[in-house]
Amino acid sequence: MPKQKNTKQKIVDAAIDLIATQGYKGASVRKIAAAVGIRESAIYNHFRNKEEILKKIITEIFTTPFDFKNLEEKARRGKSFLREFVVAYKLISFDKKKEKLFRILMIELFQNETLRESFLTEFHHKDIQQISKALFVMMQEGLIRSGDPIFMAQEFISPLFYIRLHLSLLRIDAKATTPISSQFEKHVDFFWESIAL
């Protein structure tokens, strides 16, 4: 059934486009159907109701792409580990689909408890957890000064998040992002300087 799967994905993609610009409530079943090129009723052959579409999208939001394999080994390289993380983070921030999903996250975060829960556990804690582990290794190796690795990880991640938010806001209105984009690398330098021994 290749036809069926195709339409289902088309519905999800159209919904992502619409929700990213108008929110969940603004993305009506009518508009989604029109964007796909079918009637509203046909949507219900693929999803029980509108909320099921959102649920599908939420799972896409939390598929973390950063590779945390061989964390300990990578962490021993110190700054280059952080640089590698930021490069991955930057790539995600500039990815078109990921950016739309990020917007949906921001819009619905305060209105959808499931999303909020996942944000706090997945999006937030997972990265913090992994980064703090890496920082702990660096402390043991004597590369950086000691301290609370979780707190440090938050200090590392939060500016990245803010830059991503800023970037995303500028891109909606098609404004220039070049001065912002170099901040990712600057941040690694600044952060490393403040923790390195």
Add this chain to the structure above:
Amino acid sequence: MPKQKNTKQKIVDAAIDLIATQGYKGASVRKIAAAVGIRESAIYNHFRNKEEILKKIITEIFTTPFDFKNLEEKARRGKSFLREFVVAYKLISFDKKKEKLFRILMIELFQNETLRESFLTEFHHKDIQQISKALFVMMQEGLIRSGDPIFMAQEFISPLFYIRLHLSLLRIDAKATTPISSQFEKHVDFFWESIAL
């Protein structure tokens, strides 16, 4: 006309409550009227349409309460200036009304261009501008190492923003915020350590 003004403010307050939890689209004129205790049609004696209510709320979002008077003088005190700023920032983060306005900001930021524009100029740049001026003074005084003061200001502010966001998310679901709340002060210490000479 005390009665009229009273009702108008009641409408705004009810709208703030509703938009903060359900977004602009979710806060219907019906619901706002019901919360105030009047009929929908009576709303239109105070506001031309629904959007006018939102516009009124947006002006409230961007009334910055932090006092930047005697900036140069305060900046010469170095770390205590930053500590003072963070105390004010923390107070705002815990203020009930300000918190609702912050939620509205986050929800509508990606859906309302006016709000986005104001965020980038008022909310974001104003703080960054003032902090960077203060940091510049500190550099001249030899209190901190030199560097791009605007970039440094962003490094200072962005974790505060992230903590505020995190705090706000936890408070919606009535979760404990105590471990997060001390991060404000920790951040000042961490940041100061990384820039002090």
Add this chain to the structure above:
DNA sequence: GTCTATAGCACGATAGAC
């Protein structure tokens, strides 16, 4: 400045033909 009543439209969702 509030009410009742209503217009006019968009919404999510279902029934049933093809």
Add this chain to the structure above:
DNA sequence: GTCTATCGTGCTATAGAC
């Protein structure tokens, strides 16, 4: 799996009585 047709509800906003 798509269509047409339709239901019931909620929405913003206006008209006009009190």
